[in-house]
Amino acid sequence: MRLSPARQHRQRIQAEQAARQGGSARHASGYDLMLMQLGEDRRRLKGIQSTVKKAQIKVELLPKYAAWVSGVLAAGSAHQDDVVMYVMLWRLDAGDYAGALEIGRHALSQGWVMPLGNRTVPTVLAEEMADAAQSSLLAAVGFDPALLLQTLDLTADHDMPDQSRARLHKAIGLVLTEHSPAAALNHLNHALQLDSRCGVKKDKERLERRLRNGC
Incomplete structure (x- = not known):
C-alpha cells in the first residue's frame, strides 16, 4: 500500500515538525495519527499465526510509513519515536536490512529503546x-x-x-x-x-x- 506523492510529502513534513518540537513531539497531531495507524496494523498482524504471512504483510505495510521515517531521520530527532522503532523491527522481518540499519544507527546515536520486550x-x-x-x-x-x-x-x-x-x-x-x-x-x-x-x-x-x- 503506497501513499500518493502528495501524502508522502505531507507525512514527511509532519514528521520533521514533530521531531523538531522537542518534548512536545508526542503530542503532535502527525505523531498521534501515525500511532493510531500503527495500532491498527499491529492488531491486524496479531490475528495472523504464520510468521511467513506476517512478514509478507509487513512488506505491504511498510511503504506507508516510509515518509514518516524519512522525516524523523532527516530532522535528527533525539526524542523516542515508537513508530520508527516498530518500522525498524518490521524492516528486519521483511528483509529490508539496509533500511533497518539506517534506523538502528539513528536509534543508537540517540539512546532510543525498544518499544516492547x-x-x-x-x-x-x-x-x-x-x-x-x-x-x-x-x-x-x-x-x-x-x-x-x-x-x-x-x-x-x-x-x-x-x-x-x-x-x-x-x-x-x-x-x-x-x-x-x-x-x-x-x-x-x-x-x-x-x-x-x-x-x-x-x-x-x-x-x-x-x-x-x-x-
Missing part, C-alpha cells in the same frame, strides 16, 4: 541480523556480508550479552567462509571466545584444515 537496540540488531544471515545460508541463498559488518561496527561500542555478539561473529564467519576464509576464521574465533557453546567448533576446524592445505 526486554532486549536493547544493539542486542536486537545483532541477533536479528545474525539470524537472518544464518537462515539465508540454510536456504542456500546468499547474504551480503557488508550488512553484517555494518551491524558489527554499529554495535561495537554498545553493551550486550556475550552470546548475542557471538551469534553475530558466527554469522559473519559463516558468510565469509567461501570467499574470505582467513577473515571467516577470525570471526569464528571471536565467537568461540565469547561463547564456548555457540556451535562453531566444527566450522572452525574445517577452515583451519583448509587454510593449512592452502585451499
Whole structure:
C-alpha cells in the first residue's frame, strides 16, 4: 500500500515538525495519527499465526510509513519515536536490512529503546541480523556480508550479552567462509571466545584444515 506523492510529502513534513518540537513531539497531531495507524496494523498482524504471512504483510505495510521515517531521520530527532522503532523491527522481518540499519544507527546515536520486550537496540540488531544471515545460508541463498559488518561496527561500542555478539561473529564467519576464509576464521574465533557453546567448533576446524592445505 503506497501513499500518493502528495501524502508522502505531507507525512514527511509532519514528521520533521514533530521531531523538531522537542518534548512536545508526542503530542503532535502527525505523531498521534501515525500511532493510531500503527495500532491498527499491529492488531491486524496479531490475528495472523504464520510468521511467513506476517512478514509478507509487513512488506505491504511498510511503504506507508516510509515518509514518516524519512522525516524523523532527516530532522535528527533525539526524542523516542515508537513508530520508527516498530518500522525498524518490521524492516528486519521483511528483509529490508539496509533500511533497518539506517534506523538502528539513528536509534543508537540517540539512546532510543525498544518499544516492547526486554532486549536493547544493539542486542536486537545483532541477533536479528545474525539470524537472518544464518537462515539465508540454510536456504542456500546468499547474504551480503557488508550488512553484517555494518551491524558489527554499529554495535561495537554498545553493551550486550556475550552470546548475542557471538551469534553475530558466527554469522559473519559463516558468510565469509567461501570467499574470505582467513577473515571467516577470525570471526569464528571471536565467537568461540565469547561463547564456548555457540556451535562453531566444527566450522572452525574445517577452515583451519583448509587454510593449512592452502585451499
